[in-house]
Amino acid sequence: MHLPEVDAVVVGSGPNGLAAAVTLARAGLSVQVLESQPTLGGGARTLDLGLAAGIVHDICSAAHPLALASPFFDAFDVRSRGVRAIAPAASYAQPLDDQPAAIAWHDAERTAEDLGADGPAWRATIGTLAQHEDLVVQLALGDKRSIPPALLDPRTLTAAPLFGALVGLQGSRAWDLPFRTQRARALLGGVAAHAIGTMPSLGLSATAGLLSTIAHGTGWPIPVGGSQAIIDALLADLRAHGGQVLPGHHVRTWRDVPPARAVLLDTPAGAAADILANRLPSSLERALRRFPHGNAAAKVDFVLSGPVPWRDAEVGEAGTQHLGGTREQMARAEAQVAAGRVPEHPVTLVSDPSVADPSRIRGGLRPLWAYAHVPAGDTTDPTEMVTRQIERFAPGFRDLIVASRGIPAAEMPAHNPSLVGGDISMGRVTMAGMIARPTARWDPYRLAETGWYLCSSATPPGPWVHGMSGWHAARRVLQREFGLRQMPSLSPSPPSASRRAGDRD
Numbered sequence: 001m002h003l004p005e006v007d008a009v010v011v012g013s014g015p016n017g018l019a020a021a022v023t024l025a026r027a028g029l030s031v032q033v034l035e036s037q038p039t040l041g042g043g044a045r046t047l048d049l050g051l052a053a054g055i056v057h058d059i060c061s062a063a064h065p066l067a068l069a070s071p072f073f074d075a076f077d078v079r080s081r082g083v084r085a086i087a088p089a090a091s092y093a094q095p096l097d098d099q100p101a102a103i104a105w106h107d108a109e110r111t112a113e114d115l116g117a118d119g120p121a122w123r124a125t126i127g128t129l130a131q132h133e134d135l136v137v138q139l140a141l142g143d144k145r146s147i148p149p150a151l152l153d154p155r156t157l158t159a160a161p162l163f164g165a166l167v168g169l170q171g172s173r174a175w176d177l178p179f180r181t182q183r184a185r186a187l188l189g190g191v192a193a194h195a196i197g198t199m200p201s202l203g204l205s206a207t208a209g210l211l212s213t214i215a216h217g218t219g220w221p222i223p224v225g226g227s228q229a230i231i232d233a234l235l236a237d238l239r240a241h242g243g244q245v246l247p248g249h250h251v252r253t254w255r256d257v258p259p260a261r262a263v264l265l266d267t268p269a270g271a272a273a274d275i276l277a278n279r280l281p282s283s284l285e286r287a288l289r290r291f292p293h294g295n296a297a298a299k300v301d302f303v304l305s306g307p308v309p310w311r312d313a314e315v316g317e318a319g320t321q322h323l324g325g326t327r328e329q330m331a332r333a334e335a336q337v338a339a340g341r342v343p344e345h346p347v348t349l350v351s352d353p354s355v356a357d358p359s360r361i362r363g364g365l366r367p368l369w370a371y372a373h374v375p376a377g378d379t380t381d382p383t384e385m386v387t388r389q390i391e392r393f394a395p396g397f398r399d400l401i402v403a404s405r406g407i408p409a410a411e412m413p414a415h416n417p418s419l420v421g422g423d424i425s426m427g428r429v430t431m432a433g434m435i436a437r438p439t440a441r442w443d444p445y446r447l448a449e450t451g452w453y454l455c456s457s458a459t460p461p462g463p464w465v466h467g468m469s470g471w472h473a474a475r476r477v478l479q480r481e482f483g484l485r486q487m488p489s490l491s492p493s494p495p496s497a498s499r500r501a502g503d504r505d
C-alpha cells in the first residue's frame with residue numbers, strides 16, 4: 001500500500017503510541033499511526049470476545065491508578081473528555097488462607113485501623129506518602145533525566161527520603177521492616193508482585209511504593225465501559241487534530257513506513273532493532289536486542305453468573321484482588337517462575353469491573369478479568385490453575401463460570417506483538433531498568449540520527465497505562481526534529497486553537 005508522506009509516523013496504537021501521536025498532532029504536525037492489529041489501543045483495549053451477549057472484556061489492562069494520576073493524562077484532562085473512571089471503596093485486597101484478608105481501602109485511615117498492630121507503621125509510611133502523591137508520581141513517572149518539579153517544593157522534602165527508604169527496605173532482605181504482621185507484609189507484597197519478578201527486589205518494591213501510594217490518593221479507578229474509554233478519548237483528540245490511524249498495518253522493516261521527518265516506535269526494544277536492522281550503530285542495535293524480557297502473564301477472561309463468592313466478603317469491595325497468600329508464599333511462587341517452572345499456586349490478579357461499573361453486567365452476567373504469573377513463553381492453558389487459585393479464597397467460584405477463555409503466555413503476542421513471550425512490561429522490571437531502559441544512554445528515546453525514536457514502555461518510566469513514555473519521546477521529537485521550544489497544550493480545546501509546527505519561537 002502506498003502511504004502519503006507526513007511529518008511524523010507512530011508505529012503502534014498503545015497508550016504510549018497514542019500519547020505521542022496526540023502530542024505531535026497538537027503541535028500542528030501531520031501524524032499517521034500504523035497499528036498491526038485490526039483493533040486500536042494495544043494494552044488498553046476492551047473487546048467483545050464472543051463469550052456472552054453484550055459482555056466485553058479488558059484483554060490487558062483493567063484498573064488504572066496510573067492513567068488517572070499520570071501527568072500526561074492530567075494535562076490531557078481525560079475526565080473532562082467523557083471518561084468516567086470510578087475508584088472502588090477498596091483499591092486492592094489480599095485474601096489469606098487462615099486469617100482475615102488485608103485490604104487497601106481508598107481511605108488510608110480505614111486501612112491503618114484494619115491492620116491492627118501495623119496500623120501506625122502503615123499510617124507513617126504509605127499514609128504519609130499518599131499525602132504527597134504528586135511527588136511520588138513525578139519521581140516514578142519522570143524521564144529520570146530531569147528534576148521533578150515537586151522535588152523543589154520544600155513541603156515535600158521529607159517525602160522523597162521516606163519513599164527512598166521504603167523502596168530500599170522492601171526491596172532488600174530487611175523487608176520485614178517496618179511491618180510486623182503477616183497481613184501488612186502480604187498486602188504490600190501483593191502489590192509489589194504486579195511487576196512479576198524475584199521478591200524482594202528494588203524493581204518490585206518501587207512498584208509497591210508507587211501503586212500503594214496512589215491507592216490512598218487517586219485510588220485505583222476503573223473506567224466506565226472498560227479501558228477502551230481511555231483509548232477512545234485519545235483517538236478522538238488525535239482525529240480532531242488531523243491525525244490518521246491505520247489498523248492492520250504491521251511494520252516489519254523501515255521500508256514499511258512512509259517518508260517522515262520523525263518516526264516513533266511504540267514497540268519492544270528488540271522489534272525496534274529488527275525494524276532498523278543495519279541502520280543503527282551496531283553497539284546500539286546489540287544493546288536493544290540484549291534488553292532482557294521479563295516473565296509472563298497468562299490471561300483468563302471469564303463470564304460469571306454472579307459476584308465472586310469471596311470467603312471474606314470485604315475482598316469483593318476491591319477493584320483488584322491479589323491472590324497468592326502470604327508474602328512468603330508469593331515469593332516462593334515468583335521464585336519458581338524465575339526458575340522456569342509453572343507454580344502450583346501462581347500469583348494471580350483478579351478484577352471484577354462491575355464492582356465500580358455495574359453497567360458491565362448484562363442479563364445477570366458479568367466479566368471477570370484474571371491473569372497468572374508464569375514463565376515467559378509457557379504454553380499451559382491457565383484456565384484451570386487460575387480457577388483453582390480463585391476457589392482457594394472463594395469456594396463455589398467454579399459453579400458461577402458460564403464461559404471462559406484462557407490464553408497461554410506463549411500465545412499472548414497473537415493479539416499484541418509487543419507481549420513477547422507474554423511479558424506484559426516490555427522488559428524485565430528492575431530499578432536499573434526503570435532508569436536506563438532499554439539501554440544506559442542520556443536520551444533513551446532517540447534511536448538514530450535520522451529521526452527514529454522509541455516511545456513505548458520499553459523506555460522510562462516503563463510499564464503500565466500512563467502515556468508518559470510517549471509524551472517524553474514526543475516532546476524530544478518536537479524540540480529536536482521540529483525546533484519547537486514551547487510544548488503544545490493538551491487540554492480539551494478546539495483544533496483551531498492548537499499551534500502549527502511551523503509557528504516556531
Ligand SMILES: Cc1cc2nc3c(=O)[nH]c(=O)nc-3n(C[C@H](O)[C@H](O)[C@H](O)COP(=O)(O)OP(=O)(O)OC[C@H]3O[C@@H](n4cnc5c(N)ncnc54)[C@H](O)[C@@H]3O)c2cc1C
Binds near residue numbers: 041061062063267271
Ligand atoms: C494481561 C495484562 C494486564 C495488564 N493490566 C494492567 C492494568 O490493570 N493496569 C495498567 O496500568 N497496566 C496493565 N497492563 C500493562 C499495560 O497494558 C502496558 O504497560 C501498556 O499497555 C503499555 O503501553 P504501550 O503503548 O507501551 O504498549 P502497548 O499497549 O503494548 O501497545 C503497543 C502497540 O503497538 C502495536 N505494535 C507492536 N509492534 C508493531 C509493529 N511492528 N507494527 C505495528 N504495530 C505494532 C501493538 O499491536 C500494540 O497495539 C497489563 C498488561 C497485560 C498484558
